[in-house]
Amino acid sequence: MNTVSAVDGPVQSRLLRLLRDTGALSRAELADRLEVPRPRLLADLDALVATGLIREAGPAASRGGRRSTLVELNPDLRFAAVDLGASSIDVEITDGRLEPVTAYSEPADIRSGPKVILQRVNEILHKFRAEGAFERLHAIGIGVPGPVSFRDGVPVSPPIMPGWDRFPVREVLGREFNCPVVVDNDVNIMSIGERYGGVAHSVDNLLFLKVGTGIGCGIYLNGEVYRGTDGCAGDIGHIQVDSHGPVCSCGNVGCLEALFGGGALARDATAAARSGASPALAERLNANSVVTAKDVADGAAEGDVTCIRLIRDGGRRVGGVLAGLVSFINPSMIVIGGGLAGLGHILLAEIRSVVYRRSLPLATGNLPVVLSELGPRAGVVGAAVLASELAYGRPS
Amino acid sequence: MNTVSAVDGPVQSRLLRLLRDTGALSRAELADRLEVPRPRLLADLDALVATGLIREAGPAASRGGRRSTLVELNPDLRFAAVDLGASSIDVEITDGRLEPVTAYSEPADIRSGPKVILQRVNEILHKFRAEGAFERLHAIGIGVPGPVSFRDGVPVSPPIMPGWDRFPVREVLGREFNCPVVVDNDVNIMSIGERYGGVAHSVDNLLFLKVGTGIGCGIYLNGEVYRGTDGCAGDIGHIQVDSHGPVCSCGNVGCLEALFGGGALARDATAAARSGASPALAERLNANSVVTAKDVADGAAEGDVTCIRLIRDGGRRVGGVLAGLVSFINPSMIVIGGGLAGLGHILLAEIRSVVYRRSLPLATGNLPVVLSELGPRAGVVGAAVLASELAYGRPS
Numbered sequence: 064m065n066t067v068s069a070v071d072g073p074v075q076s077r078l079l080r081l082l083r084d085t086g087a088l089s090r091a092e093l094a095d096r097l098e099v100p101r102p103r104l105l106a107d108l109d110a111l112v113a114t115g116l117i118r119e120a121g122p123a124a125s126r127g128g129r130r131s132t133l134v135e136l137n138p139d140l141r142f143a144a145v146d147l148g149a150s151s152i153d154v155e156i157t158d159g160r161l162e163p164v165t166a167y168s169e170p171a172d173i174r175s176g177p178k179v180i181l182q183r184v185n186e187i188l189h190k191f192r193a194e195g196a197f198e199r200l201h202a203i204g205i206g207v208p209g210p211v212s213f214r215d216g217v218p219v220s221p222p223i224m225p226g227w228d229r230f231p232v233r234e235v236l237g238r239e240f241n242c243p244v245v246v247d248n249d250v251n252i253m254s255i256g257e258r259y260g261g262v263a264h265s266v267d268n269l270l271f272l273k274v275g276t277g278i279g280c281g282i283y284l285n286g287e288v289y290r291g292t293d294g295c296a297g298d299i300g301h302i303q304v305d306s307h308g309p310v311c312s313c314g315n316v317g318c319l320e321a322l323f324g325g326g327a328l329a330r331d332a333t334a335a336a337r338s339g340a341s342p343a344l345a346e347r348l349n350a351n352s353v354v355t356a357k358d359v360a361d362g363a364a365e366g367d368v369t370c371i372r373l374i375r376d377g378g379r380r381v382g383g384v385l386a387g388l389v390s391f392i393n394p395s396m397i398v399i400g401g402g403l404a405g406l407g408h409i410l411l412a413e414i415r416s417v418v419y420r421r422s423l424p425l426a427t428g429n430l431p432v433v434l435s436e437l438g439p440r441a442g443v444v445g446a447a448v449l450a451s452e453l454a455y456g457r458p459s
Numbered sequence: 460m461n462t463v464s465a466v467d468g469p470v471q472s473r474l475l476r477l478l479r480d481t482g483a484l485s486r487a488e489l490a491d492r493l494e495v496p497r498p499r500l501l502a503d504l505d506a507l508v509a510t511g512l513i514r515e516a517g518p519a520a521s522r523g524g525r526r527s528t529l530v531e532l533n534p535d536l537r538f539a540a541v542d543l544g545a546s547s548i549d550v551e552i553t554d555g556r557l558e559p560v561t562a563y564s565e566p567a568d569i570r571s572g573p574k575v576i577l578q579r580v581n582e583i584l585h586k587f588r589a590e591g592a593f594e595r596l597h598a599i600g601i602g603v604p605g606p607v608s609f610r611d612g613v614p615v616s617p618p619i620m621p622g623w624d625r626f627p628v629r630e631v632l633g634r635e636f637n638c639p640v641v642v643d644n645d646v647n648i649m650s651i652g653e654r655y656g657g658v659a660h661s662v663d664n665l666l667f668l669k670v671g672t673g674i675g676c677g678i679y680l681n682g683e684v685y686r687g688t689d690g691c692a693g694d695i696g697h698i699q700v701d702s703h704g705p706v707c708s709c710g711n712v713g714c715l716e717a718l719f720g721g722g723a724l725a726r727d728a729t730a731a732a733r734s735g736a737s738p739a740l741a742e743r744l745n746a747n748s749v750v751t752a753k754d755v756a757d758g759a760a761e762g763d764v765t766c767i768r769l770i771r772d773g774g775r776r777v778g779g780v781l782a783g784l785v786s787f788i789n790p791s792m793i794v795i796g797g798g799l800a801g802l803g804h805i806l807l808a809e810i811r812s813v814v815y816r817r818s819l820p821l822a823t824g825n826l827p828v829v830l831s832e833l834g835p836r837a838g839v840v841g842a843a844v845l846a847s848e849l850a851y852g853r854p855s
Contacts, residue, residue, distance in 0.1 A: 210821055220821045268688045280787065284680055291789025292664050295821045302783040303817055315817060387698040387780070388787055391676065393687025421699055421711065425606055425616045425691045 070116070070456035074099055075107050079116060079136070079455035083160050087135035089123030108134060116140065116159075116454075136160060141197035142450040143240070145184055145205040146442030148249060149173050149223055149276045152180070154187050155443040156196045161260075161451060165196045166443070173208055176226035177235075185239055202454040203236050203244045204446035206252035208277070210295035216246040219294055222313065223277070245449045249273075249442060250297055251288055253435075254281025256445030257398050261436040268394040271435075274381060274410075275401035276325040280388070299388070300324065304380050319384055323377035325356055325402060331373055332359050341369035360406050374406050378413025385414060386421035393426045400435030407434070466512070466852035470495055471503050475512060475851035478532045479556050485519030485527035504530060512536065512555075512850075532556060537593035538846040539636070541580055541601040542838030544645060545569050545619055545672045548576070550583050551839040552592045557656075557847060561592045562839070569604055572622035573631075581635055598850040599632055599640045600842035602648035604673070606691035612642040615690055618709065619673070641845045645669075645838055646693055647684055649831075650677025652841030653794050657832040664790040667831075670777060670806075671797035672721035676784070695784070696720065700776050715780055719773035721752055721798060727769055728755050737765035756802050770802045774809025781810060782817035789822045796831030803830070 070076055077097055082088065088096070094104050111117045120133040140159030145152070150173070155166040167187055171180060184205075191197065209221020216233025218224060233244040247255075254271030257263045263271070263283075271281035280297035282289040290296055300320035301313050308317025309327075321327060332354045336344035343362035348354050362370030385397065397418070399411060415432045422430075435441055466472055473493055478484065484492070490500050507513045516529040536555030541548070546569070551562040563583055567576060580601075587593065605617020612629025614620060629640040643651075650667030653659045659667070659679075667677035676693035678685040686692055696716035697709050704713025705723075717723060728750045732740035739758030744750050758766030781793065793814070795807060811828045818826075833840055 282788075284685055285683075287681075289680060289788075291822070292791040293789055293821050293824070295819055296787065296789040298786050298789075298819050298822070299783070301819060302786055303779065383699065384783070387695070387783060390694050390698055391692065391784055391787070392678075392685075393689055393692040393694075395688040423691055423694050423697060425689050426687070426694070428689070430688075 070114075070454070071110060072107075072456075073458050074103065075111055076456035076458045078104075078107060078111065080451075080458060082117065082134065082136045083451055083455065086160065087120050087133045089131035089133050091123070091131040093134060139198065140201050140454075141199070142447050142454070143188055143191075143197075143200050143203040144443040144446035144450060145203065146249060146252060146446055147171075147173060147180060147184075147205065147207045148442075149208050152183060152187070153439070153443050154184065154191075155440075155447065156191055157447045159201075159451070161444070161447045165191055165194070167191075173224050173227075177230040177232065178226075181232065181235055184236070188240065200240045200242045202242055202450035203240060204247070204252065204448070204450035204453070205232065205236065205244065206247050206249040206442055206446050207232065208249045210293065210298065211246055211248045211251075211290075212294050213245075213247060213290050216244065218246075243453050245453045247446075247449060248279075248281075248290070248294070248297075250279035250281045251290065252443075252445030252449065253400055253441040254283060254398075254445065255288060255448050256437055256441040256443070257281075257400065257435055258283055259448045260444050261398070261441065262433055263396055263398050266396045268392070269396050269398065270385070270388060270392070270394045271398045271400060272381070272385065273401035274324060274399065274403040278320050278324045278381070278401075282392075284392070299384060302384050304383060319380060323380045328356050328359060328373065328377065328403065329354065332356075332370075335369045335373065341367055343367035343370055356403050357405065363406070363409055371409060374409045375413045377403075377406075378410045379417055381410075382414040382417025383421065386418045389418055389422040389426050389430065393423075394430065397430065397432045398435050399432070400438070400441055404434055404438070466510075466850070467506060468503075468852075469854050470499065471507055472852035472854045474500075474503060474507065475532070476847075476854060478513065478530065479847055479851065482556065483516050483529045483531035485529050487519070487527040489530060535594065536597050536850075537595070538843050538850070539584055539587075539593075539596050539599040540839040540842035540846060541599065542645060542648060542842055543567075543569060543576060543580075543601065543603045544838075545604050548579060548583070549835070549839050550580065550587075551836075551843065552587055553843045555597075555847070557840070557843045561587055561590070563587075569620050569623075573626040573628065574622075577628065577631055580632070584636065596636045596638045598638055598846035599636060600648065600844070600846035600849070601628065601632065601640065601642050602645040602838055602842050603628065603642065604645045606689065606694065607642055607644045607647075607686075608690050609641075609643060609686050612640065614642075639849050641849045643842075643845060644675075644677075644686070644690070644693075646675035646677045647686065648839075648841035648845065649796055649837040650679060650794075650841065651684060651844050652833055652837040652839070653796065653831055654679055655844045656840050657794070657837065658829055659792055659794050662792045664788070665792050665794065666781070666784060666788070666790045667794045667796060668777070668781065669797035670720060670773075670795060670799040674716050674720045674777070674797075678788075680788070695780060698780050700779060715776060719776045724752050724755060724769065724773065724799065725750065728752075728766075731765045731769065737763055739763035739766055752799050753801065759802070759805055767805060770805045771809045773799075773802075774806045775813055777806075778810040778813025779817065782814045785814055785818040785822050785826065789819075790826065793826065793828045794831050795828070796834070796837055800830055800834070 120135045123131045123133045136159035144155045152171045153168045156164040218227040237244040269283035278300040301318040305317035311318035311321035335341040336348035347358045516531045519527045519529045532555035540551045548567045549564045552560040614623045633640040665679035674696040697714040701713035707714035707717035731737040732744035743754045
């Protein structure tokens with residue numbers, strides 16, 4: 064990861080994070096909260112004002128005695144958050160407190176390769192600049208749908224991203240916008256977003272299960288993202304769940320993704336529409352000539368038993384894998400997100416039921432299994448958090 | 460965990476660990492290795508000599524210039540390491556460098572309850588003292604075969620330890636020997652031992668798979684033991700591997716332990732002996748009226764095809780679970796230990812084959828799967844490491 068020389072030491076880093084998470088504070092409040100001697104704090108404040116990261120914002124409300132001065136993040140600070148999915152680009156510009164300034168999404172095929180996709184990201188960002196969303200970027204956070212070497216800022220052997228293997232994503236974006244860049248896996252940024260600004264706020268041991276086109280798992284352990292030895296931790300879509308199941312795109316048999324996830328659900332829903340097993344799906348297939356996960360969700364909402372069964376079968380598969388992971392890692396919370404989280408309560412109920420029945424009782428005694436609060440925004444929120452941590456430095 | 464007031468701050472703690480791991484060092488070498496200013500080091504050395512944890516041991520070999528003084532751990536330092544298994548008590552006394560001073564093992568049934576078992580531990584330790592193995596203990600490390608609240612020093616809802624739930628193990632032992640005590644799960648202490656003094660030395664992300672009467676997994680992530688939210692991380696014996704499998708002691712169906720592990724293997728071996736499928740096992744059943752895992756290992760060594768098949772079937776089951784965990788956690792090494800590790804190369808080969816075939820290629824590209832080096836001593840070695848870390852303090 065690039066480091067930002069502007070931030071010097073853990074006190075400045077903690078100070079910046081505090082201003083990010085709480086807004087303007089007086090010098091007196093900062094001294095209290097950070098528990099540093101006042102002369103040390105004043106020196107650090109001066110240094111940060113000089114770098115342009117913070118500014119003084121007038122006198123604070125009196126606490127009795129001499130008035131303290133309010134300090135806040137420079138309102139011109141800007142981060143770019145980019146979430147590359149298998150079939151989408153999401154970009155958000157935030158201020159230093161991670162409040163969105165502007166946002167944009169468009170469909171895109173990650174298989175077009177890094178040159179095409181990153182060119183498009185550049186165009187979107189330059190357009191944002193032309194529109195006045197930022198003058199300069201202080202950091203960029205970007206997620207990609209595959210394993211990443213977090214240290215090197217490059218994708219590593221990503222199965223669904225031809226042409227991206229070890230492509231210097233960090234370097235290319237950093238050169239274009241002359242700022243530090245942090246690259247991570249898309250599921251990791253979703254879990255970071257959900258833990259920063261969503262339902263999993265400050266949870267220590269978190270599993271964030273993304274169920275979309277693919278299936279993956281973001282992992283927080285002891286309050287830190289866990290990425291694994293090669294950056295591919297959480298890649299659970301190819302865990303075998305049925306040794307007699309269908310052949311998977313990876314060449315193995317009966318992988319979780321071959322049985323559930325966007326592709327498998329569309330396949331099974333199409334079969335149910337064609338065979339006449341599901342009137343709701345047959346109707347949609349006739350009208351649109353394809354059926355999607357959303358059609359299954361809508362059919363289930365109308366009470367179509369085949370749609371409900373398809374979701375339940377999927378929830379049972381996912382729940383079975385999760386139950387094993389719960390016994391293994393003993394998490395404090397499980398969050399379900401990603402495109403198929405739209406299947407809603409039926410999916411959640413089935414996953415919960417299997418996890419609670421099949422995992423060690425001690426591990427499920429107080430284990431919430433909940434839907435993502437941030438939904439499709441989870442990724443850009445997490446990417447913005449990573450960008451800010453790069454710009455604000457490590458607190459220890 | 461109790462803290463030891465004798466050790467004051469991270470420098471003293473790092474100093475003690477350095478002397479533990481390398482033996483006597485000169486003051487000059489200590490200053491170099493710890494990278495602390497010499498006056499600070501001398502003050503810390505004086506403080507530690509005053510507590511009796513270290514002593515001066517004469518002049519060091521000359522490095523040119525003034526001779527430096529050698530410093531070493533007090534040779535009278537003693538730790539007790541206790542490994543309680545389902546059916547055994549292992550106790551070792553070590554010096555401050557964790558070298559064994561004396562050791563003892565005996566069969567014992569953990570179901571006798573904490574009063575009986577800990578009384579027996581006390582007797583063994585008092586006998587050691589009477590024999591001169593120690594004058595006083597500086598810390599005790601103890602492992603128990605069930606989930607533990609590491610913070611509270613008590614077993615928590617341990618399934619195979621009736622009467623032990625929240626029994627104050629730490630307090631009872633600490634009062635008896637007037638020293639700090641650290642309590643952990645038996646599989647955790649095995650993995651700590653193997654990582655300190657065995658094949659997994661300094662490995663960052665380690666899975667230590669214990670295959671014995673039960674099946675469990677010790678987990679190191681980013682160089683730290685990971686214990687989970689409730690202290691039950693790694694309890695993988697009850698992951699379902701066959702939804703049509705036999706009923707498990709836990710009430711669920713087709714758990715890994717119901718299909719492999721000490722109990723399941725004895726059951727299947729007995730059946731194979733009775734049915735005549737295995738001449739090797741039938742002979743042993745006639746001779747001893749029971750067959751054990753060791754009989755299966757011996758039969759396999761003689762080429763008995765049923766014995767080989769039993770081991771391979773087990774390895775396939777274990778390998779299937781491990782393959783999923785490898786995709787999930789992307790470890791740097793897997794070590795197989797516990798009683799059934801004696802099944803040796805056939806078991807290991809089958810586990811490897813399944814893991815390499817079924818896990819994500821990126822995660823297995825450089826993933827050693829090896830047998831424990833410390834074997835039955837892994838537990839006491841790890842318990843001694845924990846005891847020393849308690850006595851020497853946290854380095855940060």
